[in-house]
Amino acid sequence: MLSLFVIPGHDRRLIPEGRLSGPMPWVIAIMIFLMVLATAIGLAFTEAGQNVSDQLSSRATVQIIEANPDQKAQQTSDAAARLRGMELVEEVRVLPAQEIEDLIAPWLGQSADGGQDTGGLLEDIPLPALIDLKLAQPIGEKELEALRAGIRPLAASARIEPSSALIAPVIALVQSLQWIAFGLVILLAIATAAAVIISARAALNTHKETIGVIHLLGGTDRQISRLFQRRIALDALLGGVLGLICGAAIILLLGMQLSALGSGLVQSLDLSWYSWLIIGAIPILGMILAMVTARMTVMGALKKIL
C-alpha cells in the first residue's frame, strides 16, 4: 500500500490533483462521521450487553414462599445456612424486609410510616423472603439443579431464579440495537463505495483524453489506475480523518452526558480502549475501501478501451 503514496511527482502531475477542491473528501467525511457514530453505538451496546450479562450470569435469587411468617423466617435462615455451606456458592445475602419493601414500593407504594415500620406492608401482603446468591461460576442447568437439591428439603416451596433470565428481554433488545447499528455501518460502507464509483467514473471522464494518450504511448491499465487510486485514497483519508475527529468529539460529549445520568445500563455504555481502537481504524478502513473500489472501477472502465 505504501507504494501508492510514493508515486513520482511527474507521474502524479498526469492527473491534476486538487485537495479538498471537489466534493469527494466532504462526502467521505460525512460517511465516516456517520460510520464512527454507528460503530460507537454498536460497540457500546455490545459492551453494555456483555457487562450486564457477565454481572448477572453468576447471580440468582432464591424465593422462600411461605404464608406463615415464623416458618418463612425459619426456612430462610436454614436455606441461607445450607447455601453458605455449598462449595458452588460464593456469596449469600438475605435481603432485609425493608429492602424488599423498597423494591416493591414503586408498584405498591410505601407504608404509612415511610417504610420505617417494616411490618405494615409486609403484614398485609405475604411477600416471599429473598436470598441473593452469587455463584463461583455462571449458572447453568446443572448448577440450578444442585441449588434446588440443597434447598428443597428445607423449604419445599422455594424457587430459584437465575438473574440472567430476568434481564433476558433487555439483553435481546440491546443485541437488536447492536445489530441495527452494525447494519447501518454496512449500509454506510456501501454508500461510500457507491460515492467512490461515481467519483472515479467522473474523474475518468474528465481525464479521458490524457488516459487515451497514456494508453497509446504504452501505458498499462495498472499505471493509470494507480494514479486514480492514489488520488481517491488521499481524498478518502482526508475526509476520513475529518469525519473521525467530528465523530469522536460527539461520542465523548454524549459519553459525558450519559455518565451524568448515572444509572444502570446507561452508565455501562462506556467504550473500552479496544473499541476506540476499532473506531480509530475506521478512516483507514474507509481509505482501503475507497482505494479498492476505485481500482475496480477504473480497471473495469479501462478494460473497455483497447
Add this chain to the structure above:
Amino acid sequence: MNEIVQFENVGLRYGAGIETLSDLTFTLYPGSFYFLTGASGAGKTSLLKLLYLAQRPSRGLIRLFGEDAVTMPRERLPGFRRRIGVVFQDFRLVPHLSAFDNIALPLRVAGVKERDLTTPVAEMLDWVGLGDRAEARPATLSGGEQQRVAIARAVIGRPEILVADEPTGNVDPDMAIRLLQLFEALNTLGTTIVVATHDIHLLSKVPGAQMMKLEKGGLSDPTGSLRNPPLPRDRA
C-alpha cells in the same frame, strides 16, 4: 528482409456501417520510408489507427513485429505500443504538462529513471527548435510548436516504427521540410517511417520513399513496392 508490418485482407468497419477500409494487403519493411496519401475521408487515419494499435480490424490478419496483432491479448498491447511512435493529427498533447513533460511522457511510461531522461529530452527539445520553451504549456505554444512537441514525443523513445498523421499540416513550408529531414534522420537510424499526408509535393522531398495511396478505403500501389521489399535507401 523481414517484414515489420504485414496486412492481409484487412477490413475495418465502424459499428454497422459500410467498411471504411477494405481488403488491405501490404507489407512494410524495416528501415523504409512510406508516404500514405489519399483524399480526405479515404481512410488514412483509420489505417494509421490499425498500425498504432488503437483499433482492431473487423477482419483480416495484421502481423506486427512478427506477431499476430489481431488476436494479441490486450495485456500485451502496451509493450508493442512502446515500439511505435505516433504523431497524432490533433497532436494530443497533455494540456496541463509542460513541453518537457509531454516529450518525457513515453520514457516515463516505459519506466525510464528521471536522471536518465533529462538529457535526451533536452536534446530532443533542441532538435525540434524548442530548447527555450521547455516549461511552456501546450496552450501557450503555436500550432507549429505544438506539432514539433508532438513529433519530439513520438521519436524520443527511438521507436521501431514512426506513424505520423499529417505531421506537416500546421507548419510553414520551411518547417515542413525541416520536419521531414528529422524523419529522414530517424529513418537512417533504422526506424520505419509511415507519414500520412495529402500534400503530394512532400513525396519528392524524400528520395527513395514509397507511396501507398488510399482510395475509397482500398489501397493502390503506384510504386509497386508494397509487395516487394524496397531497395535500400541511401543512408548517407
